[in-house]
Amino acid sequence: MTGAVSSDLLALARTIALEAGALAFRRRAEGVNIAASKSSPEDVVTDADREVELLIRARLAEARPDDGFYGEESEASAGSSGLTWVVDPIDGTVNYLYGIPHYAVSIGVVEGDPTPSTWTALAGAVINPALGELYTAVAGEGSFLNDRRLRVKTGVPLSLALAGTGFGYEATRRVWQAEVVQGLIGEVRDIRRMGAASLDLCSVATGRLDLYYERGLHPWDHAAGGLVASEAGARVGGFGAEAEGKDLLIAAAPDLFATFEPLLAGLFARFAKE
Structure with a gap:
């Protein structure tokens, strides 16, 4: 996979993350409805989780119909391109439910099976709509918070x-x-x-x-x-x-x-x- 292709994938992830983040933020302001519980009564999914994932899935299908999709709130689908979009429509749903401004829309694209031990991550975007912070990364090209390049701290005991x-x-x-x-x-x-x-x-x-x-x-x-x-x-x-x-x-x-x-x-x- 060339750097140019990965950059194009990031541009798509970034655009969709911004739209999806705006939708999640708007729904949070309107009031959150619990749609169901999953693994336990504490593990909830909201109407907004499902709506945001449907939006992301639709936008990706329009732009890249041959890619696979693996999201938290809907059934996975395989593609023919060798790429899969791995999506969490609202990460931090309990925070979202309680109005804590620490939740995110996460969109990543990987090459190979969507399994961490075998995939190659190509690009990703994570947005916290409540704070207006957009994190992006392309494999081999660094990562950014909005327009600021990021580097981890080293030398910390x-x-x-x-x-x-x-x-x-x-x-x-x-x-x-x-x-x-x-x-x-x-x-x-x-x-x-x-x-x-x-x-x-x-x-x-x-x-x-x-x-x-x-x-x-x-x-x-x-x-x-x-x-x-x-x-x-x-x-x-x-x-x-x-x-x-x-x-x-x-x-x-x-x-x-x-x-x-x-x-x-x-x-x-x-x-x-x-």
Whole structure:
């Protein structure tokens, strides 16, 4: 895939993200309706989630009918081009429901199967409509917040690192995750749990977080944000040489990643997994 093609893909992702973000922002102002629950009563989907995904899917189908689509709120469809758009229409739905201005529309495009261990991420756009912040990245060409190029902070010792994480919807999973946090809290500067994985990854790129980790993420949670982080110089992966995925995602500057990863591995071993 050439750089020119990837840049064209980003231009499309950017345009659609801006339109979709405006729709999500407008619907939030009008009032949010819960459409259904998914994995648990706490795991909700709103009418806006579905409407925004339908908009994104329609725009992509118009522009690139041969590409696949893999979104959170609708059935996946395979394409014939070898490219798949991996979409989270509203990442941080609970924040969105409560009016917390930390939610995002995330649109990434990958080459190969939409599986983190096998895909090649080509371009991505993540927009926080409430703050007017648009993050973009193209493979090999860096990442940006609006027009500002991003670089991760390096040389941060673990003891002074501000860490981000996320919790699952099921209570038993959150209990286990809290045990891991309890073991970690004395090893870092502090911990933040903000509720939108795509924005947490972008926060590593901006330096608002020094590292981020989470277990249980889906491809649409990190397809675009992971590229933003890696193109800003972060290492994004799992334990050892494993790729990031549902078992684990860690994002940090390479030096901090190397320090943090064995500590987290020890905590995972210490506390029983859910």
